[in-house]
Amino acid sequence: MGRAPCCVKVGLKKGKWTAKEDELLSKYIQANGEGSWKSLPHNAGLLRCGKSCRQRWINYLRADLKNGNITAEEEQIIVKLHAALGNRWSLIAGQLPGRTDNEIKNYWNSNKEASSSSNFKPMENVTINEVLPLPAITTGNVEKRMDTLSAFEGLNDIKVKDELLQPNTDMSPNKTAAIDESGEFISCRSINASSVGDGADDNLDLEYWEI
């Protein structure tokens, strides 16, 4: 027996939003600000649940949203960030001003066949030798900072210093990102978890985005 749906109250509306509902929601938030989603529908005169209002506002009504298709530049960023972060759409959206997690998720699900195949190659000649902080990623009011591995090319074997193989707080060990000195994402996925912590000479199953 699961948790009851959020819109279980009798009379709450579901489905497509009307222009009138959008107007009510927009006006209320412009006057009173975001937050208190639970009570917002009642206060704004909407027969919707709070979650529905929040989602509608965040994904479609916010003034700073970008209209139009994902650009080639944005696509590149999405692919790289997805390789680094996996399906963490809100984090990815945080790096693309004007885009929402839902929009990026839909885009990815529609294009993943084209995006996921040929651009990743086995990583060679790389030693991961330093842990660097990523720039802070902000989602909503929450700022998240992640430790990552930094990869440098030009060495013969794939080695990771043992002391660097520590799970960070934001990613599981097999979903660790790597960035180069300039902050570009290079190595982003498929660190074999069984290798983590086994020693400096472990060969890791790494793949990277070829810049």
Next chain:
DNA sequence: AACACGCTCAACCGCACTCGA
């Protein structure tokens, strides 16, 4: 013209997390 099929995307659902009492 009619139907089938595939794609897009808005919206829903439920779990996870946060925070205050």
Next chain:
DNA sequence: CTCGAGTGCGGTTGAGCGTGT
């Protein structure tokens, strides 16, 4: 410390639309 309400997030669904036959 525990619990519960509120909120955030990612997965999934399904209506609508375009395209091919």
